[in-house]
Amino acid sequence: MASIGYARVSTLDQNADLQHTALRAAGCKKIFTDHGVSGTRASRPELDKLLDHLRDGDEVVVWKLDRLGRNTRNLLALIDDLEGRGVHFRSVTEGITTTGPMGKAMLTVMSAFAQLERDQLAERTKAGMAAAAANGRRAGRREISAGDRNVKRARELKAQGLKPADIGKIIGTSRATVYRYLSLDAD
Structure with a gap:
């Protein structure tokens, strides 16, 4: 059994050093990293390579659940696919593993709460932008002219x-x- 890490950062100017350190400490010898790729995308180049690399008995390790998938449905479908191939899953930060029924149940609950948190954040952001617009303020960077x-x-x-x-x-x-x-x- 090999523990293989997966890391992801959403923008190119972020770095995955923190994730890499945690994954190495969790026993990962090989780590696949997507840079500048949103977790909402179903196809991510390094994740696809990781999935091709996996063998029966391997374990996919992530630093946090949201590094693997940004919504509950996508995350659970991906983990179901792993389980169907005889591959286990572990999230270091949340301490979740799919090696037993309790871990699978916790994974479902945690991913649902993560989805709820993202949805609420998006809702608050939209409400804040609407309130700002109602007060005559616009989102985004201010316009500048050559005379500035x-x-x-x-x-x-x-x-x-x-x-x-x-x-x-x-x-x-x-x-x-x-x-x-x-x-x-x-x-």
Whole structure:
């Protein structure tokens, strides 16, 4: 029996180091990691490779349930598929394993609560955005024009030969924002 890890981060600028450390401590010699892939997608390249790699008697280990699936139906279907292939499942953080009936029951309950939490968060986010809109505020980044004082300052510093990262430190913005400022058409 081999314990094989699966890690996932939703955006490319996140890193999976915390997950990798926990999975190695849980006995995983091999870890498949999806970077910049939402858990709502049914097809994830590294998860697909993991599923192809598994053999009867193996164990799939994740750091948390939500790394494997973002909704209860998807998560339970995936685990049913694993069980049908003779593969066990373990979640390190929740302490859940499918090696017995109690673990399977806990998995169902925990994934249902995780789904409820995500649904409530989405509902609160929508309500907050609606309240903000009712008060005349818009979601998203504010619009800027080429006449904005930070845009002008960024251009001045760029003309002096400074790099975008250094300009960002001086005017208090990120390097990406400096690039956005510099790409605006001049008035």
